[in-house]
Amino acid sequence: MFLKDFRCICFGFLLVILHFQVSAQGITGIDMKVYHDISSHDLLQYAEELSSEKYAGRLSGSPGYLSAANLVSGLLHDWGLKPGVGDSSYYQWFLNPWTDVLAPGKVKVILRGEETAISQELIFPDEFYPGSNSAKGSVSGEVVYAGFGISAPELGYDDYENLDVNGKIVLIESGLPYTRNDSILADWEKYSYHRYKFTRASELGAAGLLYAGLIANPNTRHIDNFVYAHISEDIAGKITGSAGRNFNGLKQEIISKMKPASFVTNSTAGIEAVTQHHQGTHACNVVGIVEGTDSVLKYEAIIIGAHLDGVGSPGMLFPGALDNASGVANLLGAARALALSDVKPARTVIFIFFGGEECGLLGSLEYVGNPLWPKAKTLFMINLDMVGNGTGFHIAGGKSHPGIFKHFEDANKTYLHRELISSEVRTFFGRPRTDGAVFENAGFPTLGLWTTGTVKPVFYHHPLDNIDGLTPEIMEDAAKLLYVGILGVANDKSLRVLPITEF
Numbered sequence: 131m132f133l134k135d136f137r138c139i140c141f142g143f144l145l146v147i148l149h150f151q152v153s154a155q156g157i158t159g160i161d162m163k164v165y166h167d168i169s170s171h172d173l174l175q176y177a178e179e180l181s182s183e184k185y186a187g188r189l190s191g192s193p194g195y196l197s198a199a200n201l202v203s204g205l206l207h208d209w210g211l212k213p214g215v216g217d218s219s220y221y222q223w224f225l226n227p228w229t230d231v232l233a234p235g236k237v238k239v240i241l242r243g244e245e246t247a248i249s250q251e252l253i254f255p256d257e258f259y260p261g262s263n264s265a266k267g268s269v270s271g272e273v274v275y276a277g278f279g280i281s282a283p284e285l286g287y288d289d290y291e292n293l294d295v296n297g298k299i300v301l302i303e304s305g306l307p308y309t310r311n312d313s314i315l316a317d318w319e320k321y322s323y324h325r326y327k328f329t330r331a332s333e334l335g336a337a338g339l340l341y342a343g344l345i346a347n348p349n350t351r352h353i354d355n356f357v358y359a360h361i362s363e364d365i366a367g368k369i370t371g372s373a374g375r376n377f378n379g380l381k382q383e384i385i386s387k388m389k390p391a392s393f394v395t396n397s398t399a400g401i402e403a404v405t406q407h408h409q410g411t412h413a414c415n416v417v418g419i420v421e422g423t424d425s426v427l428k429y430e431a432i433i434i435g436a437h438l439d440g441v442g443s444p445g446m447l448f449p450g451a452l453d454n455a456s457g458v459a460n461l462l463g464a465a466r467a468l469a470l471s472d473v474k475p476a477r478t479v480i481f482i483f484f485g486g487e488e489c490g491l492l493g494s495l496e497y498v499g500n501p502l503w504p505k506a507k508t509l510f511m512i513n514l515d516m517v518g519n520g521t522g523f524h525i526a527g528g529k530s531h532p533g534i535f536k537h538f539e540d541a542n543k544t545y546l547h548r549e550l551i552s553s554e555v556r557t558f559f560g561r562p563r564t565d566g567a568v569f570e571n572a573g574f575p576t577l578g579l580w581t582t583g584t585v586k587p588v589f590y591h592h593p594l595d596n597i598d599g600l601t602p603e604i605m606e607d608a609a610k611l612l613y614v615g616i617l618g619v620a621n622d623k624s625l626r627v628l629p630i631t632e633f
């Protein structure tokens with residue numbers, strides 16, 4: 131009994147010292163138990179589970195994605211986070227058609243030189259990926275190189291000028307011939323979408339399309355009878371090389387002169403796609419809430435987001451461990467800590483696991499179009515994408531929001547001691563590439579958490595994006611940074627959103 135009391139007194143004394151130290155460095159108080167319960171072991175397990183065959187790469191709209199959403203909502207429920215949609219649902223639904231790629235299919239090219247013809251069946255996944263939204267079927271024809279695949283008459287640019295692609299296979303690049311980040315880039319934005327490029331090629335009667343660059347990408351468009359595949363730049367180089375043109379040189383030439391350099395190659399190609407398209411299907415954001423405890427500040431919210439979806443299984447499993455099971459795992463760690471924390475947030479904290487990011491930012495667009503919390507009462511949003519491989523942190527936008535950033539800086543200085551850099555919010559005139567950019571464009575103050583000091587090779591939208599590419603220690607620290615930093619912001623009475631009116 132005596133011993134126990136003595137221990138309690140000592141422990142109490144220790145807590146006073148700890149609290150004093152913490153307060154002295156600007157942290158108003160956290161629950162050390164839940165802080166220490168955030169473990170790299172648990173976070174790696176979440177990432178491993180989400181990256182497994184069971185979820186088939188989490189393609190938004192597919193059954194694999196819905197299983198992942200079910201897993202996440204179950205955890206949020208178990209930890210006591212409230213449903214974020216109405217009184218009883220964790221799911222914010224939106225329309226999300228998807229295509230099931232049932233097998234890799236085939237891509238064959240016949241490379242004709244002056245006197246030779248080499249037939250080459252491409253190897254999956256080293257030389258080609260099936261198109262994530264390809265129509266099923268087989269096409270073949272002459273290959274026509276059509277630059278960036280853009281017809282922009284008002285900008286004085288047309289890759290298809292004087293080019294007959296009817297019944298042929300077009301070979302195009304992603305991106306734009308205009309690469310500067312200024313207001314002119316905004317005029318080009320609509321031409322940078324893969325969906326636009328596919329639609330244009332199809333309108334002109336192309337039989338199919340070869341997209342240069344090996345990146346699995348469901349952010350394209352399914353068009354009836356339009357078959358396409360991705361090929362490596364090396365293969366694209368062989369096709370243009372058969373007509374004596376250097377593939378990389380062509381791209382540079384177009385960009386530097388802002389003039390198309392399209393031509394009919396001497397090669398032919400055949401593409402076979404084995405897919406099944408599902409129209410009219412839905413996907414969802416998974417939304418859980420830790421309610422604020424202050425009678426006034428609880429009407430103000432902080433949003434923490436990470437996309438839950440991946441690129442699916444186009445021919446084989448693309449696990450999407452770094453992109454973005456890592457961000458999801460970190461968010462789960464922070465959600466659990468905040469929900470179970472004895473120190474409660476004064477403001478409300480909303481965790482959003484976005485769907486449809488890889489299909490064209492569909493989940494974040496759904497949220498900003500139909501916010502679940504009034505925008506004027508949302509203090510800021512922080513987005514996590516690919517936060518699982520590195521040694522330090524970068525909080526993008528931190529310098530533009532110093533009152534918020536300070537809490538993450540304090541958390542890092544007091545507990546984590548990682549390199550932490552920040553930057554100004556940067557206006558980008560091109561198409562948004564992250565859920566964070568969608569929030570930024572919609573007028574939400576937005577930060578992005580990234581890692582610095584990449585340790586392991588990054589396999590972007592690639593079958594090797596598995597958990598071997600993760601550094602779990604940085605994930606644990608990311609979740610801890612979020613827990614301490616978010617609690618700091620949530621309890622900082624000096625921070626203001628727009629004045630609270632009737633709510």
Ligand SMILES: [Zn+2]
Binds near residue numbers: 437453454487515516
């Ligand atoms: Zn991502």
